[in-house]
Amino acid sequence: MAVTMHDVAQRAGVSIKTVSNVVNGYPYIRPATRERVEAAIAELGYRVNVSARNLRTRRTGLVTLAVPELSLPYFAQLADAVMSAADAAGWTVLIEQTSASRERETEVLSGRRRHLTDGLIFSPLALGPDDIDLFTVDFPLVVLGERVFGAPADHVTMNNVAAAKAATLHLASLGRRRIAVVGAHAGQEVGSAALRTEGYRQGLAEAGLPYDPALVVEAGPWHRSTGAEAMARLLDAGVEVDAVFALNDALALGALHALHAHRVDVPGEVALMGFDDVDDARFAVPALSSVDPGRDQIAQTAVDLVLQRIGASGDPAPFRRVVPDSRIVGRESTGEDGSVVGVQPGGTELVAADLTVA
Amino acid sequence: MAVTMHDVAQRAGVSIKTVSNVVNGYPYIRPATRERVEAAIAELGYRVNVSARNLRTRRTGLVTLAVPELSLPYFAQLADAVMSAADAAGWTVLIEQTSASRERETEVLSGRRRHLTDGLIFSPLALGPDDIDLFTVDFPLVVLGERVFGAPADHVTMNNVAAAKAATLHLASLGRRRIAVVGAHAGQEVGSAALRTEGYRQGLAEAGLPYDPALVVEAGPWHRSTGAEAMARLLDAGVEVDAVFALNDALALGALHALHAHRVDVPGEVALMGFDDVDDARFAVPALSSVDPGRDQIAQTAVDLVLQRIGASGDPAPFRRVVPDSRIVGRESTGEDGSVVGVQPGGTELVAADLTVA
Numbered sequence: 001m002a003v004t005m006h007d008v009a010q011r012a013g014v015s016i017k018t019v020s021n022v023v024n025g026y027p028y029i030r031p032a033t034r035e036r037v038e039a040a041i042a043e044l045g046y047r048v049n050v051s052a053r054n055l056r057t058r059r060t061g062l063v064t065l066a067v068p069e070l071s072l073p074y075f076a077q078l079a080d081a082v083m084s085a086a087d088a089a090g091w092t093v094l095i096e097q098t099s100a101s102r103e104r105e106t107e108v109l110s111g112r113r114r115h116l117t118d119g120l121i122f123s124p125l126a127l128g129p130d131d132i133d134l135f136t137v138d139f140p141l142v143v144l145g146e147r148v149f150g151a152p153a154d155h156v157t158m159n160n161v162a163a164a165k166a167a168t169l170h171l172a173s174l175g176r177r178r179i180a181v182v183g184a185h186a187g188q189e190v191g192s193a194a195l196r197t198e199g200y201r202q203g204l205a206e207a208g209l210p211y212d213p214a215l216v217v218e219a220g221p222w223h224r225s226t227g228a229e230a231m232a233r234l235l236d237a238g239v240e241v242d243a244v245f246a247l248n249d250a251l252a253l254g255a256l257h258a259l260h261a262h263r264v265d266v267p268g269e270v271a272l273m274g275f276d277d278v279d280d281a282r283f284a285v286p287a288l289s290s291v292d293p294g295r296d297q298i299a300q301t302a303v304d305l306v307l308q309r310i311g312a313s314g315d316p317a318p319f320r321r322v323v324p325d326s327r328i329v330g331r332e333s334t335g336e337d338g339s340v341v342g343v344q345p346g347g348t349e350l351v352a353a354d355l356t357v358a
Numbered sequence: 359m360a361v362t363m364h365d366v367a368q369r370a371g372v373s374i375k376t377v378s379n380v381v382n383g384y385p386y387i388r389p390a391t392r393e394r395v396e397a398a399i400a401e402l403g404y405r406v407n408v409s410a411r412n413l414r415t416r417r418t419g420l421v422t423l424a425v426p427e428l429s430l431p432y433f434a435q436l437a438d439a440v441m442s443a444a445d446a447a448g449w450t451v452l453i454e455q456t457s458a459s460r461e462r463e464t465e466v467l468s469g470r471r472r473h474l475t476d477g478l479i480f481s482p483l484a485l486g487p488d489d490i491d492l493f494t495v496d497f498p499l500v501v502l503g504e505r506v507f508g509a510p511a512d513h514v515t516m517n518n519v520a521a522a523k524a525a526t527l528h529l530a531s532l533g534r535r536r537i538a539v540v541g542a543h544a545g546q547e548v549g550s551a552a553l554r555t556e557g558y559r560q561g562l563a564e565a566g567l568p569y570d571p572a573l574v575v576e577a578g579p580w581h582r583s584t585g586a587e588a589m590a591r592l593l594d595a596g597v598e599v600d601a602v603f604a605l606n607d608a609l610a611l612g613a614l615h616a617l618h619a620h621r622v623d624v625p626g627e628v629a630l631m632g633f634d635d636v637d638d639a640r641f642a643v644p645a646l647s648s649v650d651p652g653r654d655q656i657a658q659t660a661v662d663l664v665l666q667r668i669g670a671s672g673d674p675a676p677f678r679r680v681v682p683d684s685r686i687v688g689r690e691s692t693g694e695d696g697s698v699v700g701v702q703p704g705g706t707e708l709v710a711a712d713l714t715v716a
Binding site: 062064069070071073076077079080083084087092093094095096097099113116224225228253254256257260279280282283284285286287 | 420422427428429431434435437438441442445450451452453454455457471474582583586611612614615618637638640641642643644645
């Protein structure tokens with residue numbers, strides 16, 4: 001079992017960040033602390049990741065992409081986009097699927113396999129804010145998604161709240177008054193479900209529509225099957241509804257199937273909007289309106305950031321948080337023609353590297 | 359650039375098979391030939407793949423899966439199934455996407471990255487029968503698909519001809535007489551398109567229906583977009599048609615979209631059948647009838663075979679060719695209720711390892 005930065009921190013009685021600062025050559029560390037860390041490194045035989053350190057000589061030309069589920073079209077298409085972007089830069093991507101298991105996600109970060117490639121692009125789904133220490137690592141890392149904010153790593157995320165608010169407002173602008181949301185996760189305060197449900201609430205409020213808990217439909221994992229079940233539950237309960245905002249496209253496509261099975265006309269009786277704008281959306285019957293979160297830009301940015309870290313020398317650059325522009329695409333399922341009906345601008349934020357001294 | 363088995367063969371003036379036989383310790387090789395090969399190995403500094411040779415000491419616990427396109431649901435779901443099967447056996451899968459490029463597929467086999475993992479499961483799409491020499495490799499290899507038959511490797515394939523024939527006969531049994539096929543590749547004699555089109559012809563013949571070239575619709579890559587275009591071409595040409603057999607589900611889902619756009623009722627006017635039975639098929643509107651080629655069994659068998667090769671010692675076992683059972687699943691798009699309406703039995707064939715002496 002390889003010695004990790006965490007073992008060194010424990011032995012030296014310091015934080016992982018301090019070990020990271022010593023290993024990465026930060027200047028502002030007390031000599032006594034530095035000596036303690038260096039002694040622990042020597043005692044434990046800790047070896048800094050060679051691919052990250054010996055920049056010119058030991059490159060593998062490979063980057064790892066770790067995603068929860070390739071059978072979800074969003075992640076399959078994201079993987080495709082990451083590979084295209086890496087390929088254009090002469091790099092190859094190896095993909096790991098974590099199946100949203102805590103154990104697999106921890107393993108991805110633990111470094112046991114990190115010598116295989118030069119950097120990691122990681123979209124966690126099981127780990128959350130309490131696991132932020134695991135994200136202090138000694139190799140180039142780019143975090144994707146909405147589970148962990150503020151880790152000492154570059155981060156590419158989505159315009160979740162603003163885009164979900166815009167989607168809800170768009171449904172209201174079409175005259176819909178009973179807008180359900182499918183895919184809520186009750187009690188969860190982090191992740192895409194919480195953020196997009198918050199956007200939905202803000203959209204209702206801005207449109208002057210009441211928030212009705214009967215219109216908030218839970219779903220477990222965001223698959224077609226759970227979307228179909230959630231939609232059928234709502235219809236079977238006899239709740240009045242004239243629009244559905246599904247929190248991802250898989251849920252929306254399942255909901256569409258359930259609406260069809262219940263002989264509910266889309267968009268005549270119920271307008272439907274998804275989120276992700278996967279390739280399948282365009283070919284659904286009727287074609288699905290959706291939020292395009294900027295998947296290709298997410299992929300390109302993640303590759304750019306990880307390659308910049310791999311190629312960097314000298315003092316580490318500050319970490320960046322990048323949010324691409326998102327767009328509302330109105331297709332048949334909201335009675336529209338496929339054009340972009342709204343843009344939510346993103347942006348880039350610099351997050352200073354943590355130079356806290358021990 | 360690492361020295362390959364091909365370099366050794368060229369230097370020694372023998373076939374790659376002979377080098378492979380020497381390296382793998384086959385007994386029936388002339389001493390003079392063995393010496394020539396061993397001299398070439400020494401001169402060139404050729405190193406046998408350590409993960410394949412030092413079985414007990416050097417295992418990585420990793421297997422590579424190389425597929426053409428993760429954005430095609432079939433491959434994304436196959437990858438998911440391969441990972442589940444490997445995971446149950448305590449192994450991890452790294453995925454490479456080749457984008458069906460000859461260069462990437464050749465690189466996958468060349469061994470440059472093969473030391474990263476202990477074995478390879480490979481679904482080629484660009485390489486074909488003329489490239490069979492590339493498949494003589496010094497690491498555990500399982501080939502998937504219909505591009506390359508007879509390589510010195512275990513092979514898991516589909517019941518293509520029998521299943522396509524059964525699908526066509528099933529459409530005929532529902533009273534359809536003008537059955538189009540979408541996704542043909544004119545002039546190609548290898549691969550899924552050729553085999554499934556052959557099954558379509560056999561099905562027509564057995565049903566006593568004429569083969570009409572006007573009903574054979576070409577498509578390039580098998581995506582939703584190409585399926586929609588091909589279907590639109592057929593409809594715009596005014597060809598009489600009452601059923602469509604699409605050679606994969608992505609084509610079928612695209613065709614469904616085009617039928618909907620042309621206001622053609624499915625299955626009232628046109629019955630529709632796909633191939634692959636991807637998860638999306640069940641949730642299409644209307645739900646798509648399809649051929650289930652045994653994806654989970656393909657994944658499980660591929661993992662079993664590659665792990666058996668990795669764990670093997672002594673004389674190599676004969677290579678196996680495995681074909682899972684396939685099934686016709688009749689759903690709404692053929693006016694049925696989702697039950698299995700036909701099974702085509704598969705089987706396992708032993709292919710003796712080639713012991714030809716030089």
